[in-house]
Amino acid sequence: MSIVNQLQRQHLKQLTPYASARRSMSGGNIWLNANESPYSNSYSVDDSKLNRYPEFQSKPLNQAYAEYAGIDASQLLSSRGSDEGIELLIRAFCEPGQDKVLICPPTYGMYAISAKTFAVGVTEVPLLNNWQLDTEAVIEASAECKVIFLCSPSNPLGNALNTDDIEQVLQHSPRSIVVVDEAYIEFSSGDSVVNWLERYPNLVVLRTLSKAFALAGIRCGFLLANDEIIELLQKVLAPYPLPDPTVQIAVHALQTSSLERLQQQVASLLSERTRVQKNLEQTPLTLVSESDTNFLLYECEDAADLVKALADNGLLVRNQSAQRGLDNVVRITIGNAAENDELIQQLKDYFS
Numbered sequence: 001m002s003i004v005n006q007l008q009r010q011h012l013k014q015l016t017p018y019a020s021a022r023r024s025m026s027g028g029n030i031w032l033n034a035n036e037s038p039y040s041n042s043y044s045v046d047d048s049k050l051n052r053y054p055e056f057q058s059k060p061l062n063q064a065y066a067e068y069a070g071i072d073a074s075q076l077l078s079s080r081g082s083d084e085g086i087e088l089l090i091r092a093f094c095e096p097g098q099d100k101v102l103i104c105p106p107t108y109g110m111y112a113i114s115a116k117t118f119a120v121g122v123t124e125v126p127l128l129n130n131w132q133l134d135t136e137a138v139i140e141a142s143a144e145c146k147v148i149f150l151c152s153p154s155n156p157l158g159n160a161l162n163t164d165d166i167e168q169v170l171q172h173s174p175r176s177i178v179v180v181d182e183a184y185i186e187f188s189s190g191d192s193v194v195n196w197l198e199r200y201p202n203l204v205v206l207r208t209l210s211k212a213f214a215l216a217g218i219r220c221g222f223l224l225a226n227d228e229i230i231e232l233l234q235k236v237l238a239p240y241p242l243p244d245p246t247v248q249i250a251v252h253a254l255q256t257s258s259l260e261r262l263q264q265q266v267a268s269l270l271s272e273r274t275r276v277q278k279n280l281e282q283t284p285l286t287l288v289s290e291s292d293t294n295f296l297l298y299e300c301e302d303a304a305d306l307v308k309a310l311a312d313n314g315l316l317v318r319n320q321s322a323q324r325g326l327d328n329v330v331r332i333t334i335g336n337a338a339e340n341d342e343l344i345q346q347l348k349d350y351f352s
Contacts, residue, residue, distance in 0.1 A: 011119045018113045021318060028316040030339050035155065035184075035295050037214035038336040039265050041258075043249045054244040057234075061247050064254035065222055069194055069207065074227045077234065078250075079241055082183060082206040082221035086149070087114045088233045089204065089223075093146045093177055094120040102145040104133060106156060106323035108181060111149040126325060131157050131289050133165040142173035153184040156320045156331050158291035160190040167193075170200045177229070179204045186212030186266050188292035194224055201226050211294060212266050213253050218246040269294050273334045279344045283351045288329060295333045303328040309350055315343060 017023075021034035057078060066073040079085050090101065100121035103111045112122045123145055125137045131154070142148055148169065152161035170178050180193050182205055194205050205224040210216040220242060223233065242250075252258060277287065277296060285298040297320065300306050307319045307330060318331040334340065 009119070011116070015113070015116055018109050021316075025311065025316050025318075028311060028314045030315040030335065030342055032333040032335050032339065032343060033316040033318040033331070034216070035211060035293070035331075035333045036216045037211065037265065037269070037294070038334075038339060039214045041214055041253075041261065043252050045245045045248050049244060052244075053240050054242060054247060056237075056239060056241075058242065058247045058251075061242075061251050061254075064251055065207075068254055068259070069192075069222075069224060071194060071197060071224060075197055075224055075230060077223040077225075077230050077237065079221050079223060079237070081210060081219045082181065082208045082223070083110055083114075084241065085204075085206050085221055085223040086110055086179075087117075088236055089147055089177060089179060090114050090118055090120055091236045092232050094118065096120060099146045100144055101147040101149060102138065102141055102176075103149050104138065104151075106154075106320075106326050107149070107151045108155045111151075124324070127157075131159050132162055133169070135165045135168050138169050139172040142169070142176045145176055147177045147179060148173060149179045149181065151181045151183075153182075153188050153190075153292040154289075155183065155293070156295075156297055156318075156323060156326070156329075157289045158293045158295060158297050159289040160188050160292040163191060163193060167196070170196070170203055174202060177202055177204055179206060181206040183208045184211055184293040186262070187270065187294050190292060197224060197226060201228070204229060209250055209253060212262060214262075214265065215249065215253060218249050220246050220250045269334050272337060272340050276332070276334060276340050276344065280347065283347050285347070285351075288326070295331055297326075297329055297331050299327075299329050301328065303330050306330055306350065310346055313346055315346055317343075 025033055061078055062073045062076050066076050096119035100123050101115045102123045104125050104127050115122050123141050125134055125141050128134050150161060150166060182192055185192050196203055208221040285300050288297040288299055303319045303321045307317055310317055320326055320329045320331045
């Protein structure tokens with residue numbers, strides 16, 4: 001028996017790691033499998049301080065994002081993507097081998113994987129047939145769960161959860177931390193729950209620059225919560241969470257001119273989403289849910305075959321059929337006009 005098998009924590013033997021888009025697929029020349037922005041914006045970086053450690057929390061960055069989100073800078077923690085925010089919450093609030101988190105599948109896979117990595121239990125309360133919360137069941141199960149993860153707008157579904165349902169969970173689960181993951185909020189026609197932070201001390205909102213801001217490569221996310229939660233999370237946060245180039249680029253991305261560009265790019269992606277959806281109505285694909293994101297989720301006869309056929313032609317989309325309640329579904333990120341033209345043509349050829 002190897003030393004790893006002898007010494008590893010026992011619960012990790014059965015853990016299946018998260019299959020990210022980059023980890024599970026390679027190659028291709030049109031990437032519509034990771035919900036990334038198709039826009040690559042240019043930024044300049046000052047390299048004069050790369051020999052120094054960055055700040056624990058950058059005041060200019062946190063202040064800039066706080067102003068963007070409409071909160072006080074003391075209610076914000078910047079981190080390596082919102083994935084680190086998920087991990088911090090579990091580490092700070094959940095005792096290994098004792099506590100549980102609650103998820104509502106189908107949902108983002110890292111909630112459960114992060115919990116299992118730290119030997120924290122996972123309670124599942126599946127979404128209803130209309131892809132909304134089973135509010136009564138969530139509230140009932142919350143009595144035994146320290147942290148509740150709600151993804152809105154949803155990955156992989158694309159739809160937004162009813163804010164009235166989210167508020168009911170907050171009101172009736174005062175002994176649980178309720179996390180609302182708003183990674184795709186810039187694409188949504190609905191309202192953010194960030195203005196509820198003063199009202200609900202158990203509310204946490206996750207945000208990221210990876211999607212609408214077109215900065216997946218710099219790994220910058222934010223956790224928004226009341227001051228007391230932020231202070232606790234600072235205890236378990238790494239001493240230098242964000243590299244200096246990441247901070248510089250993020251600050252530039254939050255300036256007025258960059259935010260105006262963001263709005264233009266989001267509008268373009270929403271227009272393209274409508275165009276793609278309209279064209280795919282002419283194929284046998286069935287839309288699973290209306291989208292408030294930069295992607296569309298479709299049911300098909302054979303998801304694995306469809307994904308392979310597109311990949312063989314250099315176009316990558318994501319098979320989400322392993323998700324609970326989803327059989328033979330593919331998730332398609334909205335690209336630029338040329339990429340979407342190629343997608344539409346390849347799908348029409350596939351089904352012809």
